Amino acid sequence: MRQARLVLALVVAALVLLVAPPAVHAAPADPEGGTKTLRAALESAAKGHVEAKQKLASSKKRQTQLKDVLKRSVAKEALLKGRVGEIANRSYRQGRLSTMTLLLNSASPGSFMERVVRLDQMAQVDASALDEYHDAVTTAEKATTAIDLEVKEQKKQVTVMAKKKQQAEAALAAVGGGAVSGGFVNVNSPAAKPAPRNSDGSWPKEGCTVNDPTTSGCITPRLLNAYQQAQSAGFKRYTSCFSERASGEHPKGRACDHSAAAGGFENKAATGGDKSYGDSLAAYFVKNADELGVMYVIWYRQIWMPSTGWRSYSASGGPAAVHTNHVHLSIL
Incomplete structure (x- = not known):
């Protein structure tokens, strides 16, 4: 009798495994702080x-x-x-x-x-x-x-x-930021080659259609132009663009994270030459915002947008979340 019960239990367990729904893998959280609503x-x-x-x-x-x-x-x-x-x-x-x-x-x-x-x-x-x-x-x-x-x-x-x-x-x-900040500006930043526009001056709609040179994913042609222009201007440190995230522009192929440190993303705030590199890169993107189609730039607890200029950006968390170890670029 006991043996029959054991066999029955094994059969029931096998049936549960057969009919159980596949596991659902949630999209990875965005490590850069902020919220989906904010973005x-x-x-x-x-x-x-x-x-x-x-x-x-x-x-x-x-x-x-x-x-x-x-x-x-x-x-x-x-x-x-x-x-x-x-x-x-x-x-x-x-x-x-x-x-x-x-x-x-x-x-x-x-x-x-x-x-x-x-x-x-x-x-x-x-x-x-x-x-x-x-x-x-x-x-x-x-x-x-x-x-x-x-x-x-x-x-x-x-x-x-x-x-x-x-x-x-x-x-x-709403997230504790928005105050006018000093920002990062450099009048001597080099000029970038403009991305293509429509005949009326508007930006054409683009999808994630070209290979991302920094990952195995895809990015938009406009982001590729911005990446290539930054490279040509001498900003060649480690960069990562496409990534699977819960929200934001990275999974759409419209954003890149540019490491401040030469060896890649470090789990600490940039200082010295690395900080200067990030300052210069952020200023480069802002100066060429109209040419590249920049939506916003985030660096060292500050965010630049076309409508506001540089403002404080009060994310919470480590260096990645507060953007002190990398410059974030989002393209329209």
Whole structure:
């Protein structure tokens, strides 16, 4: 009996193993501190600000073009105004009866035909002048209306930029950061080769489609350009871009971590030459933010965003979480 129970227990255990669901492996936590909510808010704020800034610049460009059109149209209108006045006065003085009288009073058939040709030519010239004048007036009116619309568009985008700045500040303040900080700036930072943009100046949408030279994963073409430009500028210390994480840009192929130490990530805050290296690299990315499509840079407890400039970044934890051993770069 005891042996039968043992056999039955073994059978039940085997059945449980067969029908048990496979183990679920949670995505690894992000070792860089912060929260998923914070990163989502910062991404929304940065993207919204950059998009509004691009639309504002495009609107100003269109406004400049429209002002040039308006200026030329008004000048042409003024030039033709005298000609149109002459046509109007002559038409008033002569009228159709006077014109027919001129033809009927011709001394000969040849004279009659000559006057017919001249009158026809005059009519064509008058019609052309009137058409040109009308086009100039219409163009000027349309340009004026379009300029008014561009002014409204610019006010709208300025409002959007202000809101996105407030959004970023609120997100940072919620985790104890956001205060204006000294940041890392170097006017002598080298220039970077710009990443490709759309014809209207906006950033094209990109996926994780190219091989990551730092890992076995993938990154976006824009991040690859930023990495290559930093390498060309002399920032060649250990870098890691793609990684599987619970949130953030690394698993999307839109972020890189650049080690401050020459030998790789160290579990201590950078000092001396390593700190200077990180300072210079952070300043390089900020100076070339427009060219590279930078969303934000984090280094030594500070974060730079297009809408806010350098602000304090109060993550908690070790050197990786507070970004004192590496420069974090996120690309749009």
